Amino acid sequence: MVMLLLNTSLFLVTCSPIIFLIFLFRLFLQWADYRLHVHHYVKVPQLDDSTQKENPFYRQVALYIDSLPSLHDSDYINLLSGHAPNDIVLSPGEDQLIPDTFLGARVSWLNHVDRDERRDVVTRSFVLRIKRKDKRRILKPYLQHIHTVSDERGREMRIHINGNGRWNSAPFHHPANFDSVVITQDLKSRIQLELEMFARSKQYHHKLGRVWKRSYLLYGPSGTGKSSFIAAVANFLNYDIYNVNLWKVSDDADLISLLAQSSSKSVVVVEDLDRYVSENPTPRVSTSALLNFMDGLPNFQDERIMIFTMKTKEGVDNDSALLRPGRIDVHIYFPLCDFNSFKTLASNYLGVKEHKLFPQVEEIIQSGRTMSPAEISELMLVNRSSPSRALKTVISALESSPRKVVSGSAASSPTAEDCEAAWKDSLPKEFRKLYSMLRSKSDKKSASFEPDHEKLLIADKTIYSNMW
Numbered sequence: 001m002v003m004l005l006l007n008t009s010l011f012l013v014t015c016s017p018i019i020f021l022i023f024l025f026r027l028f029l030q031w032a033d034y035r036l037h038v039h040h041y042v043k044v045p046q047l048d049d050s051t052q053k054e055n056p057f058y059r060q061v062a063l064y065i066d067s068l069p070s071l072h073d074s075d076y077i078n079l080l081s082g083h084a085p086n087d088i089v090l091s092p093g094e095d096q097l098i099p100d101t102f103l104g105a106r107v108s109w110l111n112h113v114d115r116d117e118r119r120d121v122v123t124r125s126f127v128l129r130i131k132r133k134d135k136r137r138i139l140k141p142y143l144q145h146i147h148t149v150s151d152e153r154g155r156e157m158r159i160h161i162n163g164n165g166r167w168n169s170a171p172f173h174h175p176a177n178f179d180s181v182v183i184t185q186d187l188k189s190r191i192q193l194e195l196e197m198f199a200r201s202k203q204y205h206h207k208l209g210r211v212w213k214r215s216y217l218l219y220g221p222s223g224t225g226k227s228s229f230i231a232a233v234a235n236f237l238n239y240d241i242y243n244v245n246l247w248k249v250s251d252d253a254d255l256i257s258l259l260a261q262s263s264s265k266s267v268v269v270v271e272d273l274d275r276y277v278s279e280n281p282t283p284r285v286s287t288s289a290l291l292n293f294m295d296g297l298p299n300f301q302d303e304r305i306m307i308f309t310m311k312t313k314e315g316v317d318n319d320s321a322l323l324r325p326g327r328i329d330v331h332i333y334f335p336l337c338d339f340n341s342f343k344t345l346a347s348n349y350l351g352v353k354e355h356k357l358f359p360q361v362e363e364i365i366q367s368g369r370t371m372s373p374a375e376i377s378e379l380m381l382v383n384r385s386s387p388s389r390a391l392k393t394v395i396s397a398l399e400s401s402p403r404k405v406v407s408g409s410a411a412s413s414p415t416a417e418d419c420e421a422a423w424k425d426s427l428p429k430e431f432r433k434l435y436s437m438l439r440s441k442s443d444k445k446s447a448s449f450e451p452d453h454e455k456l457l458i459a460d461k462t463i464y465s466n467m468w
Helices: 002-015 017-036 054-065 133-154 185-198 201-210 226-237 252-261 273-278 289-294 338-348 360-368 373-380 388-401 415-427 429-443
Strands: 039-043 077-083 090-092 096-102 105-116 121-131 158-163 166-171 214-218 240-244 266-270 306-310 330-331 462-465
Touching: 002 373, 017 090, 039 054, 039 133, 054 105, 054 121, 054 133, 096 133, 105 133, 121 133, 133 158, 166 252, 185 214, 185 226, 226 240, 226 266, 226 306, 240 252, 273 306, 338 373, 338 388, 360 388, 373 388
Parallel strands: 158 240, 214 306, 214 330, 240 266, 266 306
Antiparallel strands: 039 121, 077 090, 096 105, 105 121, 158 166, 330 462
């Protein structure tokens, strides 16, 4: 390289001294620019240039900048509405510089705004300025630090609904949690424990070569709490919801594209799967595409909960490819209101844990007359000012409701013995033997003996298959 420069210099000198001086001046400018240009710039655009989708990291940077003391102490800031009610978020003004320090290095953020008046388009971005000498040392840990701080400050949960081949989203503020969901306390504890284990099992799933997801089937009559359960799962994990309406999906490619557009840390919901399978003679989505969708194959992003709902499994064979273990991990039946569910509703809506009318309600429910939790909760909500009047209204409604027909058909709710048999059949042979041994020992004990949850994992009206 040196010889090339010398030869070039000799050639230029022989040609013209003026050209040689211009050449030396350009070399000097390049050297000065390299020595004096001490900063490196990293741009975080609000929108992805290729897809025009929102850049998730832009939102994280915005949350991080909102946490900086330098923004709070600055002379000029914008006050914006936050995600939660009465929440105020600080935002820098246009082209405002916000300083920060990390690991002894000084950096700064610029809130940059570009306006294209011809197209009437405004593009926003955050620009990080960092010294060139500090880039290798702090850039990667600094970005990880931003992820950590923004996650701690929380993010806005959103619900996404498909239409015209893309997702339309809105803020998600459903208040449901596992305390308000009308299922047994034992089942609540098991589901919460499983979700906690799922959130920590990334390495375990990858070691097995499996997609990091968990699939649930919720089935039962309308108004029994399936939608509230979905909202409770999303709130428990702080995941977004992607609600897939299969009737609005145009073809296989559309369904695959929707899953590919969804993000990780999400709850993907397909409601009324039985109706789409049994009542749609000419479905626009093929069975193979639907199965691939349920397996999560079109999208390689991890950490996803998939929930499918049905009113009944009568139109879908339990041994079909749709419901096989591995594709649907957990089956949960949501029955009409029993007495325990009624007491939970009375506690939630009326603040009543015991009442003199409770025995009368229990007697009516045991006689076979019942309603959905949604119907009972609505009566309690309307009469919440007087618990006694609310309970009397519920009693009158129960007495006028049709008596529930108990039969051995597939449409009837599964018994505890049915659930136990289904769970046992899903186990490998070695575990079946172990289970039989444990069962024989437990039968010798008193009727009040409660089985170990980690061994049996059986709840009344609940089917767990391959839970762990």
